Amino acid sequence: EVQLVQSGAEVKKPGESLKISCKGSGYSFTNYWIAWVRQMPGKGLEWMGIIYPAHSDARYSPSFQGQVTISADKSINTAYLQWSSLKASDSAMYYCARDVPGDYWGQGTLVTVSS
Amino acid sequence: QSALTQPRSVSGSPGQSVTISCTGTSSDVGGYNYVSWYQQHPGKAPKLIIYGVSKRPSGVPDRFSGSKSGNTASLTLSGLQAEDEADYYCCSYAGTYTLGVFGGGTKLTVL
Numbered sequence: 001e002v003q004l005v006q007s008g009a010e011v012k013k014p015g016e017s018l019k020i021s022c023k024g025s026g027y028s029f030t031n032y033w034i035a036w037v038r039q040m041p042g043k044g045l046e047w048m049g050i051i052y053p054a055h056s057d058a059r060y061s062p063s064f065q066g067q068v069t070i071s072a073d074k075s076i077n078t079a080y081l082q083w084s085s086l087k088a089s090d091s092a093m094y095y096c097a098r099d100v101p102g103d104y105w106g107q108g109t110l111v112t113v114s115s
Numbered sequence: 116q117s118a119l120t121q122p123r124s125v126s127g128s129p130g131q132s133v134t135i136s137c138t139g140t141s142s143d144v145g146g147y148n149y150v151s152w153y154q155q156h157p158g159k160a161p162k163l164i165i166y167g168v169s170k171r172p173s174g175v176p177d178r179f180s181g182s183k184s185g186n187t188a189s190l191t192l193s194g195l196q197a198e199d200e201a202d203y204y205c206c207s208y209a210g211t212y213t214l215g216v217f218g219g220g221t222k223l224t225v226l
Contacts, residue, residue: 035214037161044204044217044218044219044220045153045161045204045206045217045220046217047213047214047215047217049214050214059214061213061214062212062213095160095161097161100214100215101149101151101163101166101206101215102151102153102161102163103163103166103172105160105161105162105163106160107160108160
């Protein structure tokens, strides 16, 4: 069974760093792109970027380029989304999905940034 | 403002059919046959229900169907059921430098 399991909810202060994870199982992790999607409170979906774990080839949507870093560790079938300095506006639910358009999705990681 | 335009809400009674539209431009919906649709229940992750305009992933009932005409894609749900009540999002490929653009979402209410 294909599964993407994300790390738990996070509460952070502005300016702090954060790295959330997405662990794939039940399929060949290196053969599929992993995408990250943001959903701000009460809002719609936005593709943030994707990574191909076999090569760690990461690509970003223009709105998120330079704002986040996407990485992967193929040895443990895990992809990551990280921020070096969080802002209040980064508060959102973040989903990982297999491939675009995303045939399998993680359960989501809620990130709250508040002073 | 979202790149693709969807109605904010639609409604229908059990057993009826409803159609949700998704209007873009020739640079996205009209230019590629890469329109996908997602169903999202409250507090849950999105679920892919249509890809490639009209293809259904394994396990998605054939009550869900997708189509496209010009710059507008459509999702039709036939034989509405209570569990279809959810938010629905469309998405289209929009060229090399994007991963795709979403619509703003449509809330489906089953009366």
